[in-house]
Amino acid sequence: MTDPAQAPVIEIRDLHKAYGELEVLKGVSITAKRGDVVSLIGSSGSGKSTLLRCCNLLEDSQQGEILFKGEPVRWHGSGHHRRPADPKQVLRIRTNLSMVFQQFNLWAHMTILQNVMEAPIHVLGRPRDEVEAAARRYLDKVGIGDKSDAWPAQLSGGQQQRAAIARGLCMEPEALLFDEPTSALDPELEQEVVKVIKDLAAEGRTMIIVTHDMKMAHDVSDHVVFLHKGLIEEEGAPAELFGAPKSERLQGFLRSTS
Ligand code: ADP
């Protein structure tokens, strides 16, 4: 049995996922060890969001394994009938992999502070005082400590996304999963979110980042995965992948994004 402290935070082995007849992931394997930043790039529809959502079991998959800190997800049934067998395991994995979405998904009827405090209190059952102190610390960390009493609609997109990151951090997760965190933002606001992500990478956070921002992927990643139609077409260290792409598809993709 692997020591959980040594095992990768997330390991996906040969994952297959279909929506009905549509095969979206056709045997994909990725690993994020503690402190790794893994970026997923590829054209729209290549399966990036689906892969990310499979990591924290927001989506079912039909074949292949998902391991969290060396612990395999236990399944019930097989193929199109396969589901996670243990709701407690699902909850433990999901609460340890905080997801940050393109559209922020803040609750409009709660203040920024309430948004950040909600899940640690109501999902994890942590004490309110402790959670509030942590929430204020994380809001400061992402540079919006002065916005704690504001409503989401009163914040810019960049501030809302930073609030969503603080909300993810306040769960004290093992890893953060980002799905195009800067795609909904104007270029000048994009940079304030990129800076927060760079700071998190520098402090050794484990992250999987789906992004169209090749500069950020180049600058923050330990490993970059290029997905094409549900398969890994090429992967490697950012300097190799961006500096000397081997596959023609990746070369074409990089030309189309620059
Ligand atoms: P990406 O994030 O790389 O743009 P997605 O993972 O969102 O790609 O989608 C991969 C494919 O799966 C696309 O063809 C998309 O239309 C399809 N798809 C995504 N979500 C669903 C769904 N809930 N039901 C059916 N098809 C879906």
Ligand code: MG
């Ligand atoms: Mg997507």
